[in-house]
Amino acid sequence: MHKNEHILVVDDQATQRMKLAMAVRELGHEVDSASDGKEALLKVRSNSYDLILLDILMPDMDGFEVMEFLKKDPSLRDIPIIVISALDSEMSSVVKAIELGAQDFLPKHFDPVLLRARIDASLVKKRNRDREQEYFKEVSRLTDAATILEGGQVDPRKLNLQDMTERDDALGNLARVFTSMASEVYERERKLNQQVRTLRSIGFLFAVGVVTGLGVVLTRIASIESPSPLGNVLWVNAICATVCFGSAIVRGKLPKLDRRFLSTVFMWAFFASVMGEAVIFWVAQHLQASFISLILVCDGFIVFAIASIIKIEKATMRRLFGFVVGGSGVAMAVFATQDVGGVSAIQWAVVAMLAPLGYALRSILITLRLPEDIDVVAATGWSAFAAVMLIFPVVLLQDGFVSLQLSTSPGGGILALALILFGIVTAASVSMRLHLIRTAGAVFASQSSFVVTFAGIAWSMILLGETLPKIAWVALVLLIVGLLLVGPKEQAEEEDGFNTRIDHEL
Template identity: 45%
Template sequence: MNEALSTSAGKGAQTADAARILVVDDNSLSRKKMRMAVESLGHSADVAKNGLEALEALKSQAFDAVLLDIVMPEMDGFDVLAAMKADERMRDVPVIVISALDDETESVVKAIELGAEDFLPKNFDPVLLRARVESSLSKKRFRDQELEYFGRIERLTEAAEVLESGRFNPESLELDELANKDDPLGRLAAVFRGMAGEIYERELKLKRAIHTLQGAFLVIAVGLVWGLTPALSRMASGLGSNPLGLAIWVNGIAAVFCLGIAAYRGKLPRLNCSQFMFFVYWAIIAGILQRMTTFVVTEHVEAAMLSLIVTLQGFMVFAFAAVTRMEKATPRRLVGLLVGLIGVSLVLLTRFDMSNGAQSAWLLFAMLLPLLFAVEALVLAGKRPEHVDIFASVGLMMGLSACMLAPWAYFSGDLMPLGPQIGQLEVLVVLMGIVGAGSLLLAFHLIATAGAVFYSQSAYTMTIAGVVWGMLLLNEELSALAWIAFAIIAIGMYLVEPKASDEELVIKRSFNARD
């Protein structure tokens, strides 16, 4: 510390109520006298030789009282008083002015008007100093307690306003410290915190139940819509279509459908390079590899069997999400996936012919499809541009994939002309385009709201829907054991709940007694 401002350890015996007092005087002998007098009272004393140093000390440190000389160079005691009372951080520090001015009465009046707590002459009596310092400190302690009490009331009022707004969680109320106080206000805060916690938990359970129900409906919708794809693809194959040409038409129709809706809504996006590359990657995974695999495999594997194989994506997504920590791998979710796998295995046992080598080879190739679905789900869950409209996103991806497939089809001679007359194949292609767009739109929304792992449960509804559509459109049949397996799959779907939502809980009810 410099010579002008120093901190002295108290020479007297300091009590638990010892205060920290700032002595301000331009005269070194007077400073020393007042410092020693303060320390003899059991308090600690810091010193400043002028008003500027005093204000700097008061801004940087906390003091319980100030002994202030009036007549000082650069900034006198009156100016210090005025500056202190204008500053919220130091206006409540009590000031005892000490002066040897001739017009003592006038100085006292002016000091009191500026906010001084009391007055002492330069040749003060130690007993009088003790009385006035202790009186000032008592007022300061009472004021501090009053401010602390009002601060607690304000904190409780703010918590009530947060609760009334309907947007809160128990932690955001910040009542723990207040509720730990053993007084009526602390007990009120504890009761208030407990009631808020009960309300929050009840509403959170309700929201989770609704969230799960919404996710379940989306899972069923995705499965029902996508489940049409294998059956429609198999029907189109029987009418002379080829996988490459079919993929171009289906993706192109889906792109026109989705981009048209996005344009009508004014949601066509402007993309930077990284965002455009995301849609390129997605187009390769979903629009090209996934579509081509589906259309090629459906020429050799019945729709019901292909739908069953797709259920394997649930375990692939769960494994990838757990390893990358994208979602929490809870035991309940794992059990749900295992139960679903048991159901799928039972269905496969009723359909799989081990003696047919060709079928076995195509079934193994079909295993690529759930892997592509799993990769797509994880890419959408972690990398999708969230600001891009869902219709524009699907339309861009499908359009890019159609554009990338077109040169390949042209040079390989696999372009598939349609029309000009509307026949069964044309109707099937248009229907497949709309189904493809619909399933992707639903999947995109499901992944964004419920997470990749929960989305993977749509594979089970794809299985059921694929089998049902195969039975209705292609006259395929299933045994009683297969239907039992479907019941087991449904149990597995129930156990795999959606991911926890990161959104703030909003309680849509009023706590305002005036309403």
């Protein structure tokens, strides 16, 4: 039998109240006393009782009124009540009290055995009722979980049944079945979603790479024709900004500017246009496009290294190994430049690594700071515009403006064509890359660098007739293996909103 239940004794007579309280305490229960109905109601509302022993005949507020108040209150109506009565004169009152919901009655003059029996019987009933109510609540939770499952939400955490699965009864079995079913479906959906995302991202990744790879070749063509890297970059960004703004305005997607966004696009412009494009234009005067393409692959490794350090992506052993393999590929690629350009080419190759560093910093910046709701093309336009703002004063000081003449001379025509094309290619490739970063993560997006490299080499061979030494091909293989090991961003859904994301993306 349970002990230490909390019992309230209500009697206006001090002697009776004291006797009853002492007798109940002797049975091992915790006792409170109230000397009238009002005090009883106050105590019941501020404490939790398992049973009330209630005298009927009391001045001001009698036992019947107390019962009526209690039965009206849903939070109190289930506390069992034993009415105390003098059997000889109050039998009709006992009947009325039972009709009002009293569990039992006790004569004023009782013996300990009777007291124990009546109290224990009432407490057992209360415990059974509490269990029953708790059971109903659990059943209700199960039906809620079933409704959630029926509604297509299969995240097992959303079923809120974890504690119930530990029950050793039929409800626990049912909860375990629900949770395990949901987990299986959830896992299946998660994998499917991952596959869909990966496939789609791979397709996009190739598109980004092919377009960006063309940009490297165009850079080489323009840099042969024009000695001013910043002048070229100015044109490329002006054209890119025009194309992107045009597209954003037509689609009504021009974002509102705020300080954070502005600072982001200026940093972006510095990383991508000054560190990236200007350096490529500069080194392209000295290096083959195919070698620049090879060096651009570092982007993937630098992004992975930064993302791991600032913990926006996981650094697993496999990824770290990939990083090491890729790094040796990069070193080999740098030394391979010697075969076509001598020792000075190695120095240019090292300088050229500033470009992938800039692109990598851009990817991280976008991941961390670019608002989700801003249109990718408009954002690209703003970054190009910011690049124009940054570069224009420098070009003005250097008098490095490049004149775009489409037809007056054969060389000028090629330069204009290359820069205009490069501007358009930049608009397309950056917008696409931005989309890829958002959907697949910065590290995965950076894997486009090996496609850029492939495409850059292919375009260089096709358009410029370049060739690569054997060691460069070995380096390329190492780079690709390294990037494959670094792999795409883990898509394990650890936060809420997995299903929302599935719905959004599928």
